[in-house]
Amino acid sequence: MSSYGNPAMTEHTKVDFGAERVDGETASTPGPTVLEKAAPRSERMATNKIECNACPVLCQISEGRTGACDRYANAQGRLIRVDPVVFLSRADAASLDKTNPANLTDTTIEFGAASPTQDSLADPSLFVTGIGASSTYPDYKPAPFIVASKRDDVDMITVVTEGIFSYCSFKVKIDTDRFLGPEQSNVRCQGEIVGHVTTAEYGSQMLSLGGVHHLTGGSKKEGRVTCDMMLALGNKQAVEFTIDGGASLVIRAGAAPIVDGVEEQRMRVGCGSATIGIFAKQWFDHVDEVVVVDDHITGVLTEHQAGRCLGMARSGLKIRGRKSTPGRYFQVANPGTGWGGTDIHDPLAIVEGFDPAVAKPGMRLLMVSTTGEHAQWYELDHDLVPRIAAMPDAVRRTVERIGENCEPSLATVLFLGGAGGSLRAGATENPVLLTRAIKQKLVNVTCGGAPAYVWPGGGITVMVDVSRMPDHAFGTVPTPALVAPIEFTMTYDAYRDLGGHLDAVRSLESVLANGPDHTEGAPLARRTLASNPDNPWPPAMPPMLG
Numbered sequence: 001m002s003s004y005g006n007p008a009m010t011e012h013t014k015v016d017f018g019a020e021r022v023d024g025e026t027a028s029t030p031g032p033t034v035l036e037k038a039a040p041r042s043e044r045m046a047t048n049k050i051e052c053n054a055c056p057v058l059c060q061i062s063e064g065r066t067g068a069c070d071r072y073a074n075a076q077g078r079l080i081r082v083d084p085v086v087f088l089s090r091a092d093a094a095s096l097d098k099t100n101p102a103n104l105t106d107t108t109i110e111f112g113a114a115s116p117t118q119d120s121l122a123d124p125s126l127f128v129t130g131i132g133a134s135s136t137y138p139d140y141k142p143a144p145f146i147v148a149s150k151r152d153d154v155d156m157i158t159v160v161t162e163g164i165f166s167y168c169s170f171k172v173k174i175d176t177d178r179f180l181g182p183e184q185s186n187v188r189c190q191g192e193i194v195g196h197v198t199t200a201e202y203g204s205q206m207l208s209l210g211g212v213h214h215l216t217g218g219s220k221k222e223g224r225v226t227c228d229m230m231l232a233l234g235n236k237q238a239v240e241f242t243i244d245g246g247a248s249l250v251i252r253a254g255a256a257p258i259v260d261g262v263e264e265q266r267m268r269v270g271c272g273s274a275t276i277g278i279f280a281k282q283w284f285d286h287v288d289e290v291v292v293v294d295d296h297i298t299g300v301l302t303e304h305q306a307g308r309c310l311g312m313a314r315s316g317l318k319i320r321g322r323k324s325t326p327g328r329y330f331q332v333a334n335p336g337t338g339w340g341g342t343d344i345h346d347p348l349a350i351v352e353g354f355d356p357a358v359a360k361p362g363m364r365l366l367m368v369s370t371t372g373e374h375a376q377w378y379e380l381d382h383d384l385v386p387r388i389a390a391m392p393d394a395v396r397r398t399v400e401r402i403g404e405n406c407e408p409s410l411a412t413v414l415f416l417g418g419a420g421g422s423l424r425a426g427a428t429e430n431p432v433l434l435t436r437a438i439k440q441k442l443v444n445v446t447c448g449g450a451p452a453y454v455w456p457g458g459g460i461t462v463m464v465d466v467s468r469m470p471d472h473a474f475g476t477v478p479t480p481a482l483v484a485p486i487e488f489t490m491t492y493d494a495y496r497d498l499g500g501h502l503d504a505v506r507s508l509e510s511v512l513a514n515g516p517d518h519t520e521g522a523p524l525a526r527r528t529l530a531s532n533p534d535n536p537w538p539p540a541m542p543p544m545l546g
């Protein structure tokens with residue numbers, strides 16, 4: 001598995017404002033292209049250069065070179081888009097023709113040619129994503145694609161663009177009870193601070209990574225490393241992190257996290273108290289006491305309400321930590337990577353002893369972690385000292401049942417971006433109307449065809465699971481900022497009412513035949529991918545119509 005964050009890897013090339021790319025790569029790399037009209041040549045620009053005006057960097061690109069973001073190139077004096085526009089089809093992946101290069105993500109399409117997709121020009125099941133669609137700069141231009149379609153006899157409009165996001169971050173949920181580091185600790189990549197540990201959730205540790213502060217508020221190196229880290233994470237690549245005062249991590253969206261070199265297997269079934277509640281009846285008659293070791297709440301069966309309801313006699317076991325309520329204890333140990341997310345490796349370390357007025361020799365004690373990965377069976381000797389003994393089959397089955405109820409541990413990566421700024425001008429001359437229409441649920445927002453959650457309150461703050469987006473959906477520009485696809489879909493009437501760029505509306509057939517408006521008739525290079533089966537289809541039906 002390759003991973004980002006290894007200092008030995010090649011660093012992303014960065015050029016200064018107005019400079020050409022300097023790493024010697026050329027645009028001869030075969031790949032799908034979208035032709036674009038270059039910006040007017042400035043007087044100081046060499047004659048063999050053209051200026052890319054797709055972002056504020058305004059690269060001056062020499063013949064045969066790419067711009068700083070690798071997305072645009074100078075091909076014989078014409079500004080071309082190196083990668084294709086990604087379309088989604090409702091056809092499932094198995095039915096797409098794998099001999100067709102357009103349907104393979106790792107196959108490139110001949111330079112300058114329209115991709116030979118199997119989709120019909122009139123196929124209403126095609127959806128244009130913002131991936132490869134290009135962005136608009138300055139912002140007052142209409143979005144690259146404003147596409148008309150029909151859904152159930154209703155005229156629809158999808159505004160398609162790539163947004164350039166400075167205000168963006170990734171929220172990462174890591175399904176583990178192991179201690180990754182104190183909350184608020186710095187998270188580092190290649191030694192640079194790129195985020196922090198944030199509030200833990202039920203069964204998961206949480207990281208907040210990237211964001212405008214690290215992209216633009218620190219050193220140049222911090223901004224570059226942050227940007228490259230975000231690109232890799234969003235594009236579902238593995239990224240290495242270290243946490244100050246905590247663990248080292250390898251995170252890849254949709255894959256098991258690797259903590260201190262060990263791949264995590266199970267997400268805990270619940271806290272110690274919840275585990276007692278779930279399994280109390282299955283333990284009844286087979287045990288005299290159960291302690292479920294957990295960094296959050298350690299549970300003690302006979303003291304817990306579940307044991308009391310079953311009429312279980314108290315065992316006299318005394319546990320360390322701070323008692324919260326009967327049978328529920330906080331802070332029995334320090335956080336760590338041992339039993340139940342604590343730092344203990346011998347579970348008896350949290351047992352203070354047994355009350356001799358209550359406990360009896362021969363009592364049976366199960367100590368188990370919240371994932372069932374750790375479990376030990378004891379019997380009290382004549383001095384009321386717990387001695388390890390062979391675990392009965394009936395009890396072992398309950399431990400296995402705990403493991404069976406644990407879900408696989410995953411790292412989940414959500415992109416969070418602020419689309420409430422100038423990007424809106426690509427959709428309408430009166431941007432606040434777009435914001436209001438989204439809040440009124442007249443407009444559906446997707447990112448690369450994946451459903452986006454729009455936060456309540458001001459702005460258009462979208463959140464999307466990168467696992468539901470097509471591969472390689474993100475790009476960067478060296479400002480530094482992240483490039484992410486975004487699509488706004490609504491009825492034609494809603495688009496008209498919010499002051500949309502009606503002059504720029506085109507049919508899907510026109511888009512496929514002519515590319516973006518400013519390409520002057522060049523065919524559109526595209527790649528058609530099967531829609532993620534986990535996503536709704538059509539991907540962009542506004543809630544009021546869905």
Ligand code: SF4
Pocket residue numbers: 052053054055056057058059066067068069070071072477478
């Ligand atoms: S960074 Fe990319 S989009 Fe921006 S001007 Fe350079 S080539 Fe164009």
